[in-house]
Amino acid sequence: MERLKHVISARQFDDPEFLLGLFESANAMDRDDKFRALTDPLRGRILATLFYEPSTRTRFSFEAAMQKLGGGVLTAENMRESSSATKGETIADTVRIVSGYADAIAIRHFEQGTAAEAARISPVPIINAGDGVGEHPTQALTDVYTIKKELGRLSGLRVALVGDLLNGRTIHSLLPLLCLYKDVQFDLISPWQLRLPLKHREYLLEKHATFRESEKLGSEVLEQADVLYITRVQKERFASAEEYESVKDAYILDAAMANRLKPEAIIMHALPRVNEISPEVDDNARAAYFRQAKNGLYIRMALLKYLLA
Ligand code: CP
Numbered sequence: 001m002e003r004l005k006h007v008i009s010a011r012q013f014d015d016p017e018f019l020l021g022l023f024e025s026a027n028a029m030d031r032d033d034k035f036r037a038l039t040d041p042l043r044g045r046i047l048a049t050l051f052y053e054p055s056t057r058t059r060f061s062f063e064a065a066m067q068k069l070g071g072g073v074l075t076a077e078n079m080r081e082s083s084s085a086t087k088g089e090t091i092a093d094t095v096r097i098v099s100g101y102a103d104a105i106a107i108r109h110f111e112q113g114t115a116a117e118a119a120r121i122s123p124v125p126i127i128n129a130g131d132g133v134g135e136h137p138t139q140a141l142t143d144v145y146t147i148k149k150e151l152g153r154l155s156g157l158r159v160a161l162v163g164d165l166l167n168g169r170t171i172h173s174l175l176p177l178l179c180l181y182k183d184v185q186f187d188l189i190s191p192w193q194l195r196l197p198l199k200h201r202e203y204l205l206e207k208h209a210t211f212r213e214s215e216k217l218g219s220e221v222l223e224q225a226d227v228l229y230i231t232r233v234q235k236e237r238f239a240s241a242e243e244y245e246s247v248k249d250a251y252i253l254d255a256a257m258a259n260r261l262k263p264e265a266i267i268m269h270a271l272p273r274v275n276e277i278s279p280e281v282d283d284n285a286r287a288a289y290f291r292q293a294k295n296g297l298y299i300r301m302a303l304l305k306y307l308l309a
Pocket residue numbers: 054055056057058059130136139270271272
C-alpha cells in the first residue's frame with residue numbers, strides 16, 4: 001500500500017498487512033502508558049478538529065489521542081455556528097487558513113465529499129471524521145481492531161449489520177475493510193427504506209463477498225452471527241419526522257434476543273444509541289460497544305503517529 005497522506009475513505013486501506021501493523025501500534029498504545037509519556041512522538045505538532053456536526057467519541061478521542069502523544073489541539077465543536085462559516089467562508093478557504101496553523105486537520109461535515117474536497121487543496125493531512133452519509137473511516141478502523149481484539153480473528157466471520165444501512169456511514173466504511181479478509185459473510189438487516197445503497201451492494205458483488213438481505217432480525221441471523229453490529233436510525237438524515245417515526249424502532253435488541261447469540265459472539269455499535277439496544281443488554285458479556293469506543297482512542301493514536309511522526 002502506498003504511504004497515505006490523507007485519510008478520506010476506508011477503501012484506501014487495501015492491505016491487511018498494513019492494518020496488522022496499525023493494530024500492533026494501537027496495542028502498544030493501549031499496553032504501555034510510559035511509552036507515550038517518554039517518547040511524546042508528536043511534541044510540538046498540532047491537530048485541528050473542525051466539527052460541523054455534533055460528536056462525543058470521535059472529537060474527544062482524536063483530541064485525547066493527540067495530547068497523549070505529546071501534541072496540541074485546536075478545536076471547534078460547532079464550526080457551523082462558531083466559525084467564519086457563518087459569514088460565508090468556504091470550506092476550501094477555511095482549510096487553507098487552518099492548515100497554516102495546524103499540522104493535520106480532522107474534519108466532520110454534514111455533506112458527503114467534504115473531506116475529499118479539503119484533501120485536494122490541503123498541504124497538511126486531512127482525516128475524514130465523518131462526511132454526511134458518506135464514510136467514517138477511523139470508526140471502521142476502530143471496529144475492525146475491536147473485532148480482532150475480541151474474537152482473535154478477522155476471517156471466517158458471519159457479520160450481521162442491522163438498522164440504518166442507507167445513512168450509516170460507519171457501515172459504508174466497515175464493509176470494504178471486512179472484505180479484505182477471507183470468508184466473511186454478511187447479513188444486511190434493514191427496513192426496505194434503509195437498505196444498503198446500490199453502490200455498496202455493487203462493491204460487495206465486485207469483491208465476491210457473500211451477503212443476504214432481509215428486513216427481519218430473526219433467529220437464524222442471531223444464532224449464526226459472530227458479530228452483531230447494530231446502528232442508530234439516523235434521525236438527522238430524514239426529510240420528515242413521519243418518515244423517521246415509521247422506522248425508528250424497527251429493531252430493538254433486548255436481553256432475550258442478546259442471549260440467543262452464540263456465547264462467544266459480540267454485540268457492536270458505533271454509538272450513540274437511542275432505543276436500538278436496551279440498557280439491560282449492557283451487562284451481557286457479549287456487549288462490546290463501550291470497549292469499542294475506548295479502542296477508538298488507541299486506533300486514532302496509532303493513525304496520528306503514522307501520519308505525523
Ligand atoms: N461513533 C461516533 O462517530 O460517535 P460520535 O458521533 O459521538 O463522534
